[in-house]
Amino acid sequence: MTPYIDQNKDRFLSELFDLLKIPSVSTDVEYQPDIKKAAAFIAHQLNEIGADKVEICQTAGNPVVYGEKIIDPKLPTVMVYGHYDVQPADPIELWDSPPFEPTIKNGNIYARGASDDKGQMYMHIKAFESMMKNNTLTCNVKFMIEGEEEIGSVNLGDFIKERKADLSADVILISDTGMISLDTPSITVGLRGLSYMEVELTGPNRDLHSGMYGGAVQNPLNALTEVIASLKDKDGHITIPGFYDKVEIISDADRAKMAKAPFDLEAYKAALDLEKEFGEKGYSTNERTSIRPTLDVNGLWGGYTGEGAKTVIPSKAYAKISMRLVPHQTWEEISELFTKHIESIVPDGIRVKVTTHHGGMPVVIPTNSVEFEAANAAYAEAFGKEPIPVRSGGSIPIVALFKEELGLDSVMMGFGLDSDAIHSPNEKFGIANFLKGIETIELFYKHYALLKK
Amino acid sequence: MTPYIDQNKDRFLSELFDLLKIPSVSTDVEYQPDIKKAAAFIAHQLNEIGADKVEICQTAGNPVVYGEKIIDPKLPTVMVYGHYDVQPADPIELWDSPPFEPTIKNGNIYARGASDDKGQMYMHIKAFESMMKNNTLTCNVKFMIEGEEEIGSVNLGDFIKERKADLSADVILISDTGMISLDTPSITVGLRGLSYMEVELTGPNRDLHSGMYGGAVQNPLNALTEVIASLKDKDGHITIPGFYDKVEIISDADRAKMAKAPFDLEAYKAALDLEKEFGEKGYSTNERTSIRPTLDVNGLWGGYTGEGAKTVIPSKAYAKISMRLVPHQTWEEISELFTKHIESIVPDGIRVKVTTHHGGMPVVIPTNSVEFEAANAAYAEAFGKEPIPVRSGGSIPIVALFKEELGLDSVMMGFGLDSDAIHSPNEKFGIANFLKGIETIELFYKHYALLKK
Structure with missing residues (x-):
């Protein structure tokens, strides 16, 4: 952990808690005032840290929060994508603590959105703060934080098309996925x-x-x-x-390579109380979900x-x-x-x-790019070991759109765990994951700038 | 219509409306206060008319309202069974008028419970009133009005067993079923x-x-x-x-007899917007529902x-x-x-x-009994034509229990119509059916006393 993160971690968490307390559920119109509140919160944060051109951009649906810091037009530009909207909390009776009153237990933050995506998105804002305060920002940065990811990013396409000129960048950086564990870091290279x-x-x-x-x-x-x-x-x-x-059709050779990723079927079954493996005949559990x-x-x-x-x-x-x-x-x-x-x-x-x-759209990310190499180096430095590239079963529909509309590849540096119970009661996010995420994100900027030179 | 019914019909309706306004839904604990209110309403009515031993009898669930008028122990005793509880009103958004604000339209009363069973049960109370006021009561009468019919009469069995001595009678009279039409009266002789x-x-x-x-x-x-x-x-x-x-297994001869009951398949399909006939292969629509x-x-x-x-x-x-x-x-x-x-x-x-x-339990009622004959004569006199015996697809589980515990057959004189939409939004009961029901019930007492002599 960097000294800055260490000295400020309690404040980082307290700010995140304020964000998690806002029930910004996008699928239900009842929560429209909270959607606005969450967008305002993000905009305020970006302003405080020193981002320029901070704007709550209206769309036909929920607003997109934009902000940028262009330190030198000749440097590469990283565009951070994340979302401030969350899934509904129901079935609410199955939560051990209220979904919108963040609670710390066993080193985890329990709240709707803790992992998906407020906690993960907020790592980027705090990494930005850290680099601004310590004068270590090596790239230009743009933030695009939307409020409709959980309902299919229905208006983000139009937003991107309209604002294409403002959205030029070299890479999209997203933390809205998971990793295998803090001991076994991984990078998501495919999405369904x-x-x-x-x-x-x-x-x-x-x-x-x-x-x-x-x-x-x-x-x-x-x-x-x-x-x-x-x-x-x-x-x-x-x-x-x-x-x-x-x-x-994935070749047998590629399937054999994927099968080498660490996976404990017995632990998987035990964690979910499953009697036996389930799914399409002829495929492994990991294949069935990827x-x-x-x-x-x-x-x-x-x-x-x-x-x-x-x-x-x-x-x-x-x-x-x-x-x-x-x-x-x-x-x-x-x-x-x-x-x-x-x-x-x-x-x-x-x-x-x-x-x-x-x-x-489903997405597969190339692993031979500068972007991927920079992420790889950041994880290696932060965790002391190389990350494993994995395909995730989830979807971030917007990744295909970024490629299509902006011509940009995305790097998916997710720090959540399978056990985070996103979309479920008792969603959580590890405090260690949150802090490690901030550290790794900062390292990405460092390596990306070096590799792009 | 008798002069008494004619002179008092507006008051009858106004009283029934007061009862229909009480949302005595038995399946949901939220309505417990209304269950009590409906029971109290019935007890009050019986008292007013001059019933004796009126009692709101507590059970392990909702109370049973009891009342009796024994005019002469040597005369036959009719026990009236009915229920004051109703089905839930949902989906509430499909009602054209609020389910618990009775509304008259085209000669019908629209309200939850209008036909099932508050409206039909209330015919018996008003027939009793009419006979009391006009000194025409020819039988002893006992009322047993329960509040759990829509949830399977779960505590009525225990009630009957405990109060067996008070519940002696010669026949059970129930109006909780339907008839073919006001032009084609029918008596229910079977229940699923x-x-x-x-x-x-x-x-x-x-x-x-x-x-x-x-x-x-x-x-x-x-x-x-x-x-x-x-x-x-x-x-x-x-x-x-x-x-x-x-x-x-019903014989071909009996099926042929049943097939003679008037039934218009095209009208049935049109009323429900059904494209075609549906159901178990080898049976007619009427057979499938009976x-x-x-x-x-x-x-x-x-x-x-x-x-x-x-x-x-x-x-x-x-x-x-x-x-x-x-x-x-x-x-x-x-x-x-x-x-x-x-x-x-x-x-x-x-x-x-x-x-x-x-x-x-399913039930089939004998059609060669004094009870059935009395009902038959009452319909014939009231409607000017003999009623058709039909098997209904619905269930009144308590009918089998009456036979088993009290040794009594039931006569099911129902005045509802298929189009009453019981258990559905916009439940209704025809005012003409309500008034004709009161008249026919009075005639049942007359013929029953004559036939039992």
């Missing part, structure tokens, strides 16, 4: 894409008494189970026609879901279903294949409406 | 039984990020769809082993069900599933077969908990 869909089935035109009508009316809840159950075969393959057509696409129901509802019993055949049944994608699937095509397939298999007597929520 | 179950599936021990874990973890929502979808085959037969073993058992999902939930998108693999998935039963299935056995079957088919990696909510 995402296609997030919603299905609404309608049976009879009103809710019916299941005694009087049961047996003679197609129940949309029963129909929904049939539709969804048919989307995978007994080997875990997805049955949507054309779904696998463009999936990248190089293979998936289909998961994320939400299912309809009929009476309260206490006790109600004998109803509802008019409507709903599901939220998402598919994780791999190169070279495109989310638009998969969303369309999904829609057509669902429409074709819905049973007689049921009307169907399929909606695309949002999507994102 | 009910087995209401809840299934909880558990996958991983916490909610997971669907990107990081998707593909390697058994998702309980996906698993739930597989489990439920497998419960019926493509012909609509239920696949639970042993499910049909005790189902009564002489055949069913399995329907009444509620399904898990994961993120709010606005927008959340990429979660939840730890838990839930379903409420009920089966309607026919003679000679028993609900205890069916609940057990269901539980065992679900436990046996749950996929690897999923833990399951199956709970029995409540059940009720």
